[in-house]
Amino acid sequence: MIQLQKDEISFPDPAFYHPIGGLIAQGGDLSVDRVLLAYQHGIFPWYNPGEKILWWCPDPRFVLFPDELKISKSMRKIMARDSFRFTENRCFAEVMQQCKNTNRKDQNDTWISDELIETFVQLHNKGIAKSVEVWQNDELVGGFYGLQIGDVFCGESMFSKVSNASKAGFIYFVSEHQHELSLIDCQVYTDHLKSLGARMISKIDYLYYLKSTL
Structure with missing residues (x-):
């Protein structure tokens, strides 16, 4: 595993580095520049509290x-009942906080x-x-x-306080932006997103789509 240093913002190229499970590197920090560079290379942070930061690029990729x-x-x-109303970028920090506070099965x-x-x-x-x-x-x-990297949207986390809320929001988003986006990165498998049409592709294919949008 590659050990990242805080004074150098770089990542190993995941196209040529194939660790079991997709764990690319550990360490570094969560600075804006590093996190943005990670997503531009198909890498995302995912780790437990108290651990060093872990950086992943799984193969296959769920999209x-x-x-x-x-x-x-x-x-x-x-959706036809108009039970929900949808907005975008109205309260970003609150959405993240709600995702943080959501209790998840087996987590x-x-x-x-x-x-x-x-x-x-x-x-x-910055609009990203x-x-x-x-x-x-x-x-x-x-x-x-x-995060939106070119015409690839890298989905991170969602929450629902009532039944079907996040699913309705996802359907709204994809339907509203389907002509602007080539791909939505769901990162790892969930039954919830599979039911909406997500599927596995190879890491190399995912990196190709991502590179073509930069």
Whole structure:
């Protein structure tokens, strides 16, 4: 495993480095420049509290092509009812905080630290990190956030306070931006996103899409 130094912002090229499990490097910091460089190279931070920062580029990669979005009959009915209202970039930091505070199955802690939130808020202020908010009766009930690298959206985390809120937000986002985005990076497999049409592609293919957009 590559050990990163805080005084040098660089990463090994994941196209030529193939560790088991996709763990590319550890260490470094969560500075704006380093985090942005990581995503531009298909790498993202994911680690437990108290650990050194771990940087990943899994193979295969879980992604969704916008034109492959699947909307079930039940979700079409929910969307048609206008049960939810959607906004973008209205309250980015709050969306991250809600994602941090969400209890997840088989997960006691979160990788979303206060330091990571601070970095992503700075990236949001630069127009790179973005959020989608889902509202019901003027209450924030769901949402997600990520980074947009060219025409690839790198999804990070989502939350729901009511049933189907984050799924509705994702459907809204993909439908609204399907002509602007070539790919949505979902990083690792979840049943939730598979039901919406996400699938595995090779790491090399993912890096090709990412490189072609820079």
